[in-house]
Amino acid sequence: MTTPTLPATTAAPARASGLRRTLRALAALGCLPYIVLKVAWVAGSTVGIPEGSVLLDHPTLMAVANATSVLADAIVVLLATLLTRPWGLRVRAWLLLLPVWAAIGLIAPIMLGYPAQLLVAPFAASDAGPAAAPVADFLDPWVFPVVYGGFIVQGLNLGILFVLYARDRWGHVWAGRLGDLPAGVSGPVVRACALAAAVLGLAPATLHLLWAGGTTWGLAPDYASGYDADQAVVDVMRAFFLIVAGLAGLALALRRPAGLRVRGAMAVAWVASGAAGCWGAYMTLVASMPQTDGGKEPTAVMVTAYAGEMIIGFLLAGCLAVVLSRRSRTA
Numbered sequence: 001m002t003t004p005t006l007p008a009t010t011a012a013p014a015r016a017s018g019l020r021r022t023l024r025a026l027a028a029l030g031c032l033p034y035i036v037l038k039v040a041w042v043a044g045s046t047v048g049i050p051e052g053s054v055l056l057d058h059p060t061l062m063a064v065a066n067a068t069s070v071l072a073d074a075i076v077v078l079l080a081t082l083l084t085r086p087w088g089l090r091v092r093a094w095l096l097l098l099p100v101w102a103a104i105g106l107i108a109p110i111m112l113g114y115p116a117q118l119l120v121a122p123f124a125a126s127d128a129g130p131a132a133a134p135v136a137d138f139l140d141p142w143v144f145p146v147v148y149g150g151f152i153v154q155g156l157n158l159g160i161l162f163v164l165y166a167r168d169r170w171g172h173v174w175a176g177r178l179g180d181l182p183a184g185v186s187g188p189v190v191r192a193c194a195l196a197a198a199v200l201g202l203a204p205a206t207l208h209l210l211w212a213g214g215t216t217w218g219l220a221p222d223y224a225s226g227y228d229a230d231q232a233v234v235d236v237m238r239a240f241f242l243i244v245a246g247l248a249g250l251a252l253a254l255r256r257p258a259g260l261r262v263r264g265a266m267a268v269a270w271v272a273s274g275a276a277g278c279w280g281a282y283m284t285l286v287a288s289m290p291q292t293d294g295g296k297e298p299t300a301v302m303v304t305a306y307a308g309e310m311i312i313g314f315l316l317a318g319c320l321a322v323v324l325s326r327r328s329r330t331a
Contacts, residue, residue: 008053020084023157027080030153033146038066048143055097082296083161096201107155112147113237114148124229179258185326186253194253197315205242206303208235218301245272249316276312
């Protein structure tokens with residue numbers, strides 16, 4: 001019931017347009033900095049990693065993690081190709097939608113959060129003052145603009161390609177306004193799940209906002225002592241996507257407000273649920289890794305918040321999948 005079986009249109013383009021080929025090339029180029037850096041680290045290089053970084057504490061574990069992330073970023077290139085080739089219109093819906101949902105969900109917070117971090121950086125530096133204690137570097141400063149810049153290029157181009165692809169294949173699914181949708185598109189179970197996810201999401205969202213506001217309750221000691229403006233932006237982004245995902249899920253399930261366009265509600269629910277679920281899953285995985293310093297060990301509150309985000313994001317994605325599947329049969 002949670003896997004959309006959306007029909008493909010019969011009109012498949014013979015070849016990608018110039019715009020789509022350009023977007024495909026840019027998406028692939030955006031992957032290069034991250035892939036090259038990760039391959040170098042798997043090969044044993046420490047380029048971009050300063051001495052004393054925690055990344056050097058567990059070389060075998062980091063090699064496995066880096067190899068996995070190389071594979072994940074390579075999938076972006078495969079997706080960009082699939083979205084611009086005629087055979088891509090014949091791929092089963094669930095086989096395409098799941099990795100695109102995850103990819104966009106992981107990249108979207110970076111696309112919003114990194115520029116926001118750059119904007120608050122001058123104010124954070126002035127507030128810290130000249131006597132601020134130095135913090136041990138995790139990575140060399142140049143790594144972040146290179147990698148995050150590549151992520152932003154990936155996200156923009158992959159997102160546009162997917163919108164163009166989805167318009168060709170499933171444009172009928174998101175036509176109209178929420179008030180025009182049949183009552184059976186959601187149903188009582190979907191409405192109950194969407195309501196539960198929206199309400200439960202307030203707990204981790206509140207925690208993130210409290211941490212961003214300066215509260216240290218529930219944070220690991222070393223994490224709290226090194227908390228800075230960059231992390232505050234991350235927490236605000238996490239709370240933002242949780243709240244937006246809950247509201248968009250409710251809008252689709254309740255078909256309200258009636259005048260809101262279906263495509264807008266689906267797009268917001270798609271991106272926000274992916275951001276909450278996939279980043280929650282990633283942080284839950286990171287929290288489960290061994291720590292050499294007990295002061296950095298994630299607390300039960302932190303792990304619960306991460307796991308809650310993952311569950312809430314996946315639950316809302318399931319609600320969206322049911323709505324998409326039923327809508328495709330009634331459109």
